[in-house]
Amino acid sequence: MASSWVGQWRSSAWVVSTCLLVALLTCTLRCSECVTLSNIILILTDDQDVEMGGMTPMKKTKELIGDAGVTFSNAFTATPLCCPSRSSIITGKYPHNHLVRNNSISGNCSSTAWQKEAEPFAFPVYLNKMSYQTFYGGKYLNQYGSKDAGGVDHVPPGWDQWHALVGNSKYYNYTLSVNGKEEKHGDNYEKDYLTDLVLNRSLHFLEERSPNHPFFMMLCPPSPHSPWTAAPQYQQSFSDVKAPRNGSFNMPGKDKHWLLRQPANPMPNSSIEYLDNAYRRRWQTLLSVDDMVEQLIKKLDSIKELNNTYIFYTSDHGYHTGQFSLPIDKRQLYEFDIRIPLLVRGPGIKPKQTLQSPVLNIDLSMTILDIAGANLSTVNMDGQSFLPQMAPWLRNGTERPFFLVEYTGEGHSSEDPSCPKLGPGLAECFPDCVCEDAFNNTYACVRVLKDANLQYCEFADNESFVEVYNLTSDPHELENIVKKVDPALLQIMNQRLIKLQSCTGDSCRNIK
Template sequence: MLNYLLITLCLAHVAVCQDHNPNIVVILTDDQDVVLGGMNPMKNVHRFIGNEGTTFTNSFVTSPICCPSRASFLSGLHVHNHMTWNNSVSGGCYSRTWRKLETRTFATALKDSGYNTFYAGKYLNEYGVHATGGPEQIPPGWSEWHGLVGNSVYYNYTISNNGVPTYSPDLYLTDIIRDLSLNFIENQTESQPFLMVLAPPAPHQPFTPAPRHQGVFSNVTTVRHPNFNIAVNDKHWLLSMPPAPLPAEMIPDLDKVYRSRWESLLAVDEMVADVVEALDSNSLLTNTYLIYTSDNGYHIGQFSQVYDKRQPYETDIRVPLLIRGPKVQKNVTNDQPVLNIDLAPTIMELAGLLPPKSLDGKPINFDSLNKDFERNMLVEYYGEGRDGTVDPSCPWKYDSDNLAQCYPEYDCKCQDSKNNTFACLRHISNRINKKYCSFADSENFTEMYDIDNDPYELTNIIDKELPSVKHWYKLMLSQMITCKGYSNCDNPLQQPRIYG
């Protein structure tokens, strides 16, 4: 009877049936960069996932901000298709529009096909708040649900435990997520596959380490790449906003943020080791895929910005991606370009399902280390204003409708604005490694960088490129910002004949 039921479920979801579908574990961190050494503290992640699997060196997100990126991760859709524009309810974050779409995430597909599904940690930034239905609401697709209400914190939080709100003032959240995951694993057997997503708060602001990790990196300072704390005149106006460069007295605070982020990640690294050990002890590890990644990157001092994300530069859009599992090559790096919208179809395919053609992402090819690849990837961000984050003591409070994230501790240097709205084409092949960005402002400001020759994006080459090349990138980007489905989003135009 059980075999008949599994066959029926497989056929209903166009599955490629397997005798023992694999288990899938995803660890999704919050704001973990890769460009500034954000993976350096993760010794266990490298040992138990990277060394036993594949590390992807060209992994990007569709948007350098939490809620839109997480919606893309869950749905396999670009921002313009899932319409979660920013971190606010009015901007689509856990809005009614999203709640209609979340009936078609990879979680619902796997649960409907017979998987036992588990979620613990941060979901979308506005999940569980009163305006979006409260913590009693359980997103579809999850057999067991432990969703954080609101944005990332480490203490004084509320978790929706299967729809029952539970407040905790003094238990470290990452450790609670670990404990919940280990309890779940203890109750799993080989007879039913499971999906487990763990979403700890680290290293998101306020960057609070577990007490046992405070001071571990006391001698570490932030990376001083060539783009650190330099004034710019060829980028979007927001980056040239004063003070530029940042005053010397602010730099120690950047160093403190940098090492606190590393320290907050150590509990995540311990959690990964404990999860792997639990899987192994319960004879589940050999048939389990583990995926480690982040929702976006981060900058700390680059181009005289303070510390945040929301920008189109490599610090903010590149993320770690390490995967191990039964069919994944061990201890190798893979340069193929990957977007976080690829994870939903990848998870579906690993589970024996055929991903819908309506998804914008494509399954990752684990068999190929072929260097002869080419991909055009879309990155979108929709700037915020009028969100109440312009401090009254800042001199530009008069323009608070258009600005955001302006605080005295940043010397009132704003981190966002309504016209910090951009779309970028991240173009990677065996011969090309470029980025073309267009801003929705009164100047129609554009940027272009040759990443191979200028990895720190110091020189905007938009005025040096051949007109034919610029025209191609502009046309390609215009097509991609409205594309639907991978067959349309992957390569809507032929490649330019002249590469520059």
């Protein structure tokens, strides 16, 4: 009897132990599943400045993202031109490492070489491997979808849903690549207006996604890029607005590099009327983006994902309208072209913060991957996560003391027949022979914000031109102080620039 009782006890104990083990494993599995990865949305506008009032029309965006999270007051692009800048965002690299020089195929914009060498290592590939559901909508790279770039059949790796604009920004009469298939659009506002189409397809993606996996969306409306076509309901908005007349507006570039010494000063009235019109129309197009942000956040709230979603709002670079007598464009080294808006909200980010930490657009990819839980030590990128600045209680991190801004000028080999006195090598010329770019508009700058507020730039031209600005005493960069600065400081800045121009990966983050 005793032996039978012991046997039964052992049997019962084994059953209880087994049940406890199963319960423990089940609990552990459930606990691992309860660590929910956050969703991420990146909204990237085209040519939206911050220095010239470019965020003024964005009342809803500032309230729904900025007031709900953080606004960075020192956000910069690594290069002030569309395709190189967007390539920096996608790869997390400075232009000297991703090798996109300008907006042309010959400048490596969406070239077949770029597709083979850069796209497989872009941040969406990492997200997709981490089970993120991914959606892209809007402008990608300026040459995307062209015959020389592989046509609309090419869909970059890492994207589950691909709704990308073929070529440069348009609002109507464009072609999309929809998951590798050509889709043509006309000029019907309800069906074709690109900003609204990007929004509507992103909302559809949110409805159709699997709730079992996180999502990443990158939404790239054309606003406020030319041709500045506003939605019908906004075409009369801002009728009395003019470009700001303060700072460097309509000022001569007498002590600046060759290109800025060429424009006539003061500008003719025709140029001022033109740039004022462009300024108003840019703002008009942004009102639809502001609506996009509002509708997107309402949708996230309705599907109960808002509190688990990081939303980034930024632009590829800044813009100018009359600064130093240049009518309209980007491409220059000055604050109006290199500063960008950057607003972020999300889990763990306290509301109504304004941070002065310097942030670059090459940091976006590393920050997004950091949020997603990637092992950043395995990622070959030049940027660094700014999650520690947004939410120091989530991450430890350091700020960079200085950073690089670089640009490769573009020009035509032959002279413009209407402007023979300027000679060959220029581009983006207006009828009055004011040109916005040239081969010798090739420069590299060190921008310092810690301990001093300086910019030091060297040009690759036959003058070996150097520009230096103290932005504390001269925030509009009116006076080039290169001849007044202590030569020892110039030497320090030159050495920093040399190191930055050759840096890659970790070395870009560790230069002292």
